[in-house]
Amino acid sequence: MRQAEDRDPDRLMRAILSRAPVGIAVIDYDGHYISVNPAYAEIYGYADEEMIGRNFMMIFPGESQAAVMIRHQDFLNAGAPFSGEWNVVRRDGERRVVWASSVSFPSGNGRPYRLVYVLDITDQKKAQEQERIAATVYQTTSEAIMVIDANQRIIAVNPAFTRLTGWTFAEVEGRNPRMFRSERHDEAFYAEIARVVEAEGVWAGELWDQRKSGEHYLRETTVTVVKDALGQVKNYVVVFSDITARKSAEDIIRWQANYDSVTGLPNRHMFGDRLAQGARQAAESGKTMALLLIDLDRFKEVNDTLGHSAGDRLLAKISARLRESERPGDTIARIGGDEFALILTDVADASEVEAIARGVLGHFETPVKIDYELVFITASVGISLYPGDTQSLEELFRNADQALYAAKGFGRNCLHFFTPVLQRAANTRMRLATDLRQALAEQQFVVHYQPVIDLKTGRIVKAEALLRWNHPTRGLVSPGTFVPLAEEAGLIVPVDDWVARQAIAEVARCRRLGVADFQIAVNQSPAQFRSAAFDGIGWVQELSRQGLDGSAICIEITEGLLLNAEPLVLANLIAFRDAGIEIAIDDFGTGYSSLAYLRKFDIDTLKIDRSFVANLEGAGLDICEAIIVMAHRLGLTVVAEGVETERQRNVLKSIGCDYAQGYLFSQAVSAEAFEAMLVEQMGGASADERWKESAE
Structure with a gap:
């Protein structure tokens, strides 16, 4: 059926x-x-x-x-x-x-x-209609189009490509697009393009190429990846246009609007923008911005004697000297005939401003050669601070102008702060610089030690050596005040050596108390690394004399030392590493550290800046966690600075931070008090437990 x-x-x-x-x-x-x-x-x-x-x-x-x-x-x-x-x-x-x-x-x-x-x-x-439209666009668009296969061979170009580059399809078919490269970009530039294309599927930007004639031109370019159904690269589509003339015109207009034609410095217009930008930065960071008005003394006499052309050349040469006082983020501008302005951002205090201002005056000590004439010229400098003096930019400029007038009244070739109080403070710092020379000889310095706690065990395992100056008449002077003075006076190297020797002796005593592998971190000024070769740093031999190896000491340096390290600095850092001395980056995250440098110098420890720890309730948590994860991936340990609350301690511990220091555990104390803490710890009480007991 x-x-x-x-x-x-x-x-x-x-x-x-x-x-x-x-x-x-x-x-x-x-x-x-x-x-x-x-x-x-x-x-x-x-x-x-x-x-x-x-x-x-x-x-x-x-x-x-x-x-x-x-x-x-x-x-x-x-x-x-x-x-x-x-x-x-x-x-x-x-x-x-x-x-x-x-x-x-x-x-x-x-x-x-x-x-x-x-x-x-x-x-x-x-689909046919879209293909027809695409073919029409391909043939008629003014933008050059080049199609490359997965093996980096050119397989198609449109008419605009030939018009722009001078190359016909027959001349480029099957060839590698490297043939168009100019010499204006290095291999790293092209490698970065390839990386972005591979990771994101598209790259857009500007690059310099050359035409068939050899002429270089700037092109605005987009590179897009075309993949098949299996996700394999099939083609690269490159679309570009010549923007050389447009960019040149834009650059000329932008330059004329913002720069002075005589000196090449920012003009008054850009000065106003940079001043407002500096004020916003100061408000966000809580640090100080300073405005220095610099006026050439008796410049009119140069114009009257040698002529305005010579005066312009003098201004150009003076401006080149003034640029030497610019730090990253600062601005030197010409705001009038013979008047310049220097905006200093992110300054610590008035002493730093004063030091820079004196450097400005130093640029005028050497005469300027104009044709066959040697022109001796000086300058007067007026200084006002933001927000210390005012929170109004208009008043800030007026204050600096009044201070400049006062400097002129004091006989020119000098600087003057806006307020008498600041001026007295500057005089005080000058006297401190003189007193500093006696401090070492008269044993006015003392080293205090702040415990570093292992967050897993709550026990003291390290310490940081912190220098204090017990001035005979002024009492304790802040390191933020006297360390810069010591650097300027060329005293920082013997001071750092003395601190390191004290720390080494303290490590030896602590280890004898029974704290195995105890280590003390010592801050080292960049000047230490630039002053002599490794063999000339006296305290290194002190380790051997005390029967210690390099692991007893950890050197704390700043991020800037790595980024701006000259050959002698590099050689000394490597020599420290070879001797087994550990290296830590202090205040990590506040500068511009390079991961390549962290690997190159085998950095051991990153110290998270206290500003991030203080902001653990906000963005600081993400930053701290990112630093910890990155450090651990690189095999580094992490110390959190400025831990002041139990919550901060707990959060840091939960995200994997290794060590912590701060007032929660202890402030910096004398060697005797620190050793007493270790003895107490040996009796069984951890730093965490002692803190809890004192809180109760």
Whole structure:
């Protein structure tokens, strides 16, 4: 029975039609549907039974039904072809495009039926139209287009490419696009482009190339990756345009609007912008910005004697000297005829400002040669601080101008702060610089030690040596005040040596107390590394004399020392590493550290700056966590500075910080007090436990 059903032709035909992916319909002589398969009905959005018995004109839009009917009659009467592309309309009103073909076959009533085959080609037609538009754009756009295969061979270019570069397709086909490179970018530049393209799938930017003629031009470029269905790179599409003339014009306009034509320095317009920018930075950082107005003394006499042309050349040479006083982030500008302004950002205090201002005056000590004349000229400097003196930029400028007037009144060739209080403070610092020379000889210095706690155990395992100056009449003087003075006076090297020797002796005592592997961190000034070779640093030999190896001491340096290290500094750092002395980066995250330098010098420890620890409730948490993760990936340990609350301690411990120091555990104390803490710890009480007991 089953075999008989399988051999039933009508049953087989119905099964085939119901599963056919092509739309199939049978239409009678009068144009009514006799049968439609599911694929046909789906194309038009109907159910099968909804189309049976209805006229096939139902699928055509009204405006084309008359033309369709004529074709239908020609087909019936003369057997004319009834195939091709047709615009149709679905039940929901959507317009589609189909390809249809018809054949006739006899019916039992003598009037032929029509068998129709239909494919929905709407999407293919859209794709063809898009390809046509893309081809038109490709051929007519003013932007150059180059297509490269996965093996870095050029496989297509458009006419604009030839117009822009001078190269025809025949000349570049199959060649590597390296052939267009200029010499203005190094390999690292192109490697970065490749990295971004690989990681993100697109790179956009500006680069210099060369034409067939050898002429260099600046192009605005976009490189896009085209991948196949498997995610493999198929092509790179490079679209670019020549922006040389535009950039040149923009640069000229920008330069003229912001720079002085005589000196090349920022003009008064840019000075105003930089001053406002510096004020915002000072407000955000809580540090000080200083404005120095610098006026040339008796410049008019130069103009009157040698002429304005010589005066302009003098201004140009003076401006070159003044640039030497600029630090990163500072601005020196010409704001008037013979008046300059120096904006100092991120300064610690008035003593730092004074030191820079005296450096400015030092630039005028050497005469300037103009033609065959030696011109001796001096300057007066007026100084005002933001926000210490005022929070108004207008008043800040006025204050500096008044201070400049006062400097002129004191006889020129000098500096003057805006307030008498600041001036007295500057005088005090000058006297301190003199007293500093006696401090070492008279043993006025003392070293205090701040414990460093292992966050896992809560025990003291390290310490930081901190220098204090017990002035005979002024009492304790802040290191922030006297350390810069020591550096300026050339005393920092013997002071640092003395501190290191004290720390080494203290390590030896602590280890004898039973704290194995105890270590003390010593801050070292960059001047120490620049003053002599490793063998000339006296305290290094002190380690051996005390029976200690290099691990007893950790040197704390700043990020800037690594970034701006000259050969002697590099050699000394490497020599410290070879001697087993550990190196820590202090206040990490506040400068511009390079991961390459961290690896190059095998840095052991990063010290998170206290500003991030203080902000653990905000963005500081993310920064601390990022530093810790990065450090651990590089095999470094991490110390958090400025820990003052139990919550800070707990958060740092939870994110994997290794060590901590701060007032939560102890302030810096004398050697005797510190050793007493260690003795107490040896009795079983950890620093954490002692803190809890004292809190209770």
